[in-house]
Amino acid sequence: MVFLRRLAAALIVAFALCNSSTAQVRRTQNHSLPSSGIAGEAQIRDRLNAWTIGLAGGLLEGAPIHFATEIARVASEGGMVHVLPIVTRGPTENVNDLLYLKGIDAAIINSDSLEEYKSQVPQIQQRINYILNLFPSELHIFVRPEIRSLADLAGKKVNFNTQGTAAAYSGPLIFSRLGLAVEKNFIPHPIALEQMRRGEIAGVVFVTSKPVDAFVKGKWEEGFKFLPVEYGPKFADYYLPSYLEATDYPGLVVKGERIATIAVPTLLAAFNWRPGSDRYRRVARFVDELFSRVDRLQSPGFDPKWRDVNITTPAPGLERFRAAQEWLDRANAAKQGGHP
Numbered sequence: 001m002v003f004l005r006r007l008a009a010a011l012i013v014a015f016a017l018c019n020s021s022t023a024q025v026r027r028t029q030n031h032s033l034p035s036s037g038i039a040g041e042a043q044i045r046d047r048l049n050a051w052t053i054g055l056a057g058g059l060l061e062g063a064p065i066h067f068a069t070e071i072a073r074v075a076s077e078g079g080m081v082h083v084l085p086i087v088t089r090g091p092t093e094n095v096n097d098l099l100y101l102k103g104i105d106a107a108i109i110n111s112d113s114l115e116e117y118k119s120q121v122p123q124i125q126q127r128i129n130y131i132l133n134l135f136p137s138e139l140h141i142f143v144r145p146e147i148r149s150l151a152d153l154a155g156k157k158v159n160f161n162t163q164g165t166a167a168a169y170s171g172p173l174i175f176s177r178l179g180l181a182v183e184k185n186f187i188p189h190p191i192a193l194e195q196m197r198r199g200e201i202a203g204v205v206f207v208t209s210k211p212v213d214a215f216v217k218g219k220w221e222e223g224f225k226f227l228p229v230e231y232g233p234k235f236a237d238y239y240l241p242s243y244l245e246a247t248d249y250p251g252l253v254v255k256g257e258r259i260a261t262i263a264v265p266t267l268l269a270a271f272n273w274r275p276g277s278d279r280y281r282r283v284a285r286f287v288d289e290l291f292s293r294v295d296r297l298q299s300p301g302f303d304p305k306w307r308d309v310n311i312t313t314p315a316p317g318l319e320r321f322r323a324a325q326e327w328l329d330r331a332n333a334a335k336q337g338g339h340p
Contacts (some may be wrong), residue, residue, distance in 0.1 A: 030109045034122050052082045053286045056094040056107035060087050061165055063209065064108040064266065065096075067134060070302050071268070075290040076169050083286065090118060090164035098271055100130060105283055106131065111265045111317055112170055112238035129321035131287060133313040135168055135305045136263035138210045138242050141175060143203035144146070144196060145223025150180055153227075156202035159185040159192035170264050171205040177234050189214065203227075207264055207306060211248045225252060227258045233261050270321050283322035 053075075057068030065087055074085035086104070088094055095109035095117055109128075117124045118163035119295065147153060157177075161167040163186050172184060185201065193214060195201045206212055226249075229242035242263035248253040253259060297306040313329060314320070320328075 005294055018021075024233055031285055038198040049283060051080065051282060052084060053105045053282065054103040055083055056083050056088045056097045056101075056104050057085045058088055058090050058108060062165065063135075063137075064091060066303060067266075067305075068108055070297060070306070071290060074092040074293045074296050074302075075286060076177070077293065078289055079297075080188065081286050081289050083281075090169070091166060092169045093164070095128070097234075098269060105279065106268060106270045106286065108134070109267055109269050110137065110166055111315060112173060114317065115173060116169075116251075117236065125318055127272055128269050128318065130269050130315045130318045131283075131321045131324045132268040132290075132309070132311060133315045134266045134268055134309060136242060137207050137266055138239060138263045139170070139245065139261045140206035140208075140210070140212060140215070140244065141203060141227040141229065141261075142196075142206070142215065143225060143227055144199065145221070145225075147227070151176060151229055153182050153202055154180060156182055157185055157200070158182040159187060159189065159196075159201055159204045161189050161192075161206070162186055165266065167205050170207045174235075174262070175205075176231075178229070183317060194217070203251070210244060211220075215249050215252055221251065226259050226261070229262055230260050231262050234318070239264060240316065244326060248266070265315050267315050267318070272321070275322060280323070283321065287321065287324045287327055291324070291331075 009215065010012055016123075044119030055068050055072060057066075065085065068085035076083045088097060089109040091108060092113045094109050095113045097104045098107040098109070099117075101151055114124050114128070123129065132326075136159060141150070143153065146157075151255045160171040167189075170187055175182060182202075189206065192201055192204050196204060206214075231239070239262045242261050243258040244253060244261055245258045246253045270283045271279070273283060291311055294306075294309070294311055296302075298309070
């Protein structure tokens with residue numbers, strides 16, 4: 001019995017030692033394999049993060065996020081950068097993201113979005129540069145038949161679309177510059193247009209690229225119209241002159257007539273990083289990849305507005321990002337050098 005107990009004890013110890021040895025081998029193997037795997041993952045992580053661009057777009061239903069998605073698609077094609085378009089709360093909030101939010105390297109903003117930050121951020125126009133002037137968003141002031149001039153809107157209900165949209169920000173700012181005090185509404189435009197038909201609202205303000213489907217496809221009684229807004233010194237800091245004509249709105253504008261208005265430039269912007277810094281080099285590579293493929297964006301399959309984008313077009317109120325200007329200078333020099 002003693003022998004059997006000793007034999008059993010010996011077997012238990014041997015089994016335990018065997019298990020311990022096996023476990024040690026497994027730990028050694030498991031330690032060595034992930035070590036190389038971890039190193040490989042670290043390289044992938046570092047490579048992706050080194051050349052990843054966070055691009056603040058805008059509201060999910062807006063035009064800027066659509067443009068951001070197409071920019072990401074084309075700029076990322078060569079594998080040199082990885083552009084992430086990000087849904088945000090709109091062009092005005094994008095300025096805030098560009099200034100303060102980690103991971104945001106570029107943003108789509110409206111030129112007059114900077115107005116809100118002038119009192120909060122000293123030298124805001126030196127801290128943000130534009131890369132590309134994308135497209136203009138025209139001001140549309142659409143009113144009922146009894147409204148014959150801007151002055152007739154004073155004290156009346158005017159809708160500026162929902163908060164976060166370009167109209168909700170730029171519209172009141174433009175009306176303030178016009179010295180026009182109205183009862184401001186911020187409800188979805190489709191609802192406001194129906195209220196305007198019933199006479200509950202005097203007018204609606206759109207700030208978006210022409211033509212607008214609501215005015216092209218909608219059936220409007222005689223007298224509904226756009227009011228003119230003349231460009232002048234009070235708009236020279238952020239805006240551009242524009243017009244609405246019959247080719248845009250054949251049912252609302254008489255052939256051969258032009259209705260003066262102003263446009264808010266929509267810009268691809270970047271923080272003014274110090275040249276030579278990691279963030280500067282990242283944005284510079286993004287600029288190179290994007291500018292080298294602008295012709296792709298102007299081909300079928302992309303938004304037709306890209307065909308009107310000229311990468312040399314300046315933007316009011318801002319300086320161009322240094323790497324973008326250098327790219328244009330090199331391209332211009334190469335073009336001139338190719339001629340006798």
